[in-house]
Amino acid sequence: MKKRKLGKTGIEVSELGLGTWGLVPESYGSVLEGDIPGLFSRALAMGINLFETSASYSGGVIESDLGRALEDKDAIVVTRWGTDRGASPPRRDFSADFLKRQSTESLERLRGEGRGKPPRVVALLHNPSLRALEKSDALDVLRELKKSGDIVAYGVSAGSAEVGKKALEAGIDVLSLTYNIFHVGPYRALRDKIAETGVGLLFHSVLAYGLLTNRWLPGKMFSYGDHRGKRWPDGAVRTRINQLAAVRPLVSGDVPTMRAAAVLFALAEDLCSSVILGPRQSQQLDQLVRETRGEPLSEVKRTALEARLSDFGVTR
Secondary structure, three states, X not given: OOEEEOHHHOOXXXXXXXXXXXXXXXXXXXXXXXXXXXXXXXHHHOOXXXXXXXXXXXXXXXXXXHHHHOOOOOOEEEEEEOEEOOOOOOEEOOOHHHHHXXXXXXXXXXXXXXXXXXXXXXXXXXOOOHHHHHHOHHHHHHHHHHHHOOOOEEEEEOOOHHHHHHHHHOOOOEEXXXXXXXXXXXXXXXXXXXXXXXXXXXXXXXXXXXXXXXXXXXXXXXOOOEOHHHHOOHHHHHHHHHHHHHOHHHOOOOOOOHHHHHHHHHHOOOOEEEEXXXXXXXXXXXXXXXXXXXXXXXXXXXXXXXXXXXXXXXXX
């Protein structure tokens, strides 16, 4: 597994990271919990040392699983704070009081059973608003935790270029952005600022929530509890599936599948420290790692892709 620097932190991370959003019922519906420890073990065996999660996933259960699995392993956990799922309905809360309480509980879970060395923790604010960053209370909490040694770095998982820009101006260590073949706008708007500040950059949603696996039929329907049903009404899904025709020519030579093309597209950005993948089973992880061992997509392939996407009227 190739490694890259996590920006100015100097920490080396695997260029493929394991995300855990797909392992909780609130994402794509039910999951076999017994498969989760095996998935973490397989990721470690394949050289993955970066794991991404959130304190809000299944009430912190995934953090506890990671704490046990990564004890005495040279691993980094990127966890996200600021979502209160105890509220009805769930809401974002970036007040200092809430973050202090959530961070204390989160770090306790990630320290595992206390018999061995815990993983290093990078803490991100989970999709904060501009207002939350302007108040500075939230980032101040993270700065204090870094100063005390409880976390090794801090930053923001940003939902827009505006929030990302504000976070970069605040001096964060790590920025996480959605980035895939169909969604490049926020990163491209911030690219120069990211290079200037030297932050560690994580890309998530690189497979566009499964769209870029190229396995959906035009009449794709989502099961109850699958967040994609709200994200993409039927018409939007059909449109995106039709637009995959612009992506299929990438599958050639040492790019065996569309999902490989999607990952190699993201890895072609030198500023990216790690691409977060979200397999739900060890077999899926094996396939992704095996298929993406080639070089990142060449400039020639990326330029041709841009032209095809433009011809299809894709707004990115």
